[in-house]
Amino acid sequence: MDARTSETEDAAAAQHARPRTPTLKDVARLAGVSIATASKALNGRDNVHPDTRRRVVETAERISFTPNSLAQSLLAGQTGTVGLLTNDLEGRFSIPVLMGAEDAFGAGKMSVFLCDAREDAIREQYHLHALLGRRIDGLIVVGSRTDPRPSLGDLAVPVVYAYAPSDDPADCSLVPDNVHAGHLAVEHLVATGRTRIAHIGGDRTYDAARARDTGIREALAAAGLGLTGGETLFGSWSEQWGRAATQSLLDRQPDLDAIICGSDQIARGALDTLRERGVQVPRQVAVASFDNWQILATGSRPQLTSIDMCFEALGRAAADRLVQAIDGRRTHGVEALPCRLEVRGSTVEGA
Incomplete structure (x- = not known):
């Protein structure tokens, strides 16, 4: 037996020994239902008998079946990704806003594409086209100062402006008060x-x-x-x-x-x-x-x-508004979020 034959047989044996990831087809076969019914049961559709739904769910749990999140989002017309477009990635104020937004998206298992336009309108348009080309579900635009900035206009996805508000009152903008x-x-x-x-x-x-x-x-x-x-x-x-x-x-x-x-x-x-x-x-x-x-x-x-x-809270709020917009509940206008007093020794002795 030559070395190539031995390697092929070893690979085949390893593949056979490696546990196969359970599929929806496996769930349907073991639960005694069609693949379509299994899918409806696991996705919470109404037109499935409660006993059937329970049997399918128990079967999925027994064999450790995990739905493919990308496939689910595509079926729902979404990709599970959003864009964060900033004009000042090195800035003192934009970074905590971005951190708050990423924390909020991460909690919901949303993937984030981050782009820095560096106060360059041409670069901003380049990043915008690249993000839309990736079929993002929505976009947060973070400015470097609280002065109004030009709106990106009517895009194919919802947009939320954070820190720097859009100059279009029809857009959704969040700023510190x-x-x-x-x-x-x-x-x-x-x-x-x-x-x-x-x-x-x-x-x-x-x-x-x-x-x-x-x-x-x-x-x-x-x-x-x-x-x-x-x-x-x-x-x-x-x-x-x-x-x-x-x-x-x-x-x-x-x-x-x-x-x-x-x-x-x-x-x-x-x-x-x-x-x-x-x-x-x-x-x-x-x-x-x-x-x-x-x-x-x-x-x-x-x-x-x-x-x-409260920049991080501002970022989290922007992420929340974007998720709502993706779900069809868009808001408009500029929303000013409250700030917080931190008392220390320059105004109160011993603080």
Whole structure:
């Protein structure tokens, strides 16, 4: 016997010894029904007698039959796959949104194709065509900032926009509620006895900066207060801006007792200036900020009280809305999701 004959016989023996995966045909034969009836019974169709359904299900369990999920989804007109299209995969905000969406899809055994357009309209269209070519069931589009972005139009599959809303009110968009975030910051500071509150904002061209300022002013008015200094100091999303703006505030408003900073980065700069000027935080001046970026908020001294924008929850909600749309229950318009206050030592001693 030559070596090739021996190898062939060994392979055949191994194939014979390897347990064969049970099929729907096996279930039908052992349960004494047709393949069509077995399929209907396992898929929960109504036109199957209860006794027959029970017999088929028990048979499937006995032989460890697992339905082919891809075949089932194709029969239902779906592939069990979705696309996640982002414009800022390296961004601070889009990553947790994507993580939340992937977690939600993973719990439902949905496969996810992730593409990064890198703020390039041509690249975005290329990825979009590639995803549609893979017969995805739906798409989540994640932006890099909360300003409205152009709609992708009427596609063959449902689309949900997360973080950056679509400019078309007929689309479904989910964003963090930055106005609510501004309310939370003021309400917390007022509750701790602060009445002379100033605001150092980020880049005025960002929707998030303007929305947070709106929320701050609304909450101050509701508390019978005004903004110390009369105006918001808008600048950039940087520690350098936080240092410079705080110097200006202390020179003009030495009696202020709280500063709301447009981001954790700005707040880090504000803390630097307050420390250099010998101002005790939070005893003399409290500092609150937005984003709750853990590496900055918990690395500050004292640690920063910050408004968490709940990005992962936003991603999970986007995934839920997409699954609903795939099931035929589409929603429209922009939905603003609530934020959460994380209290730390920059506003409450010992927190």
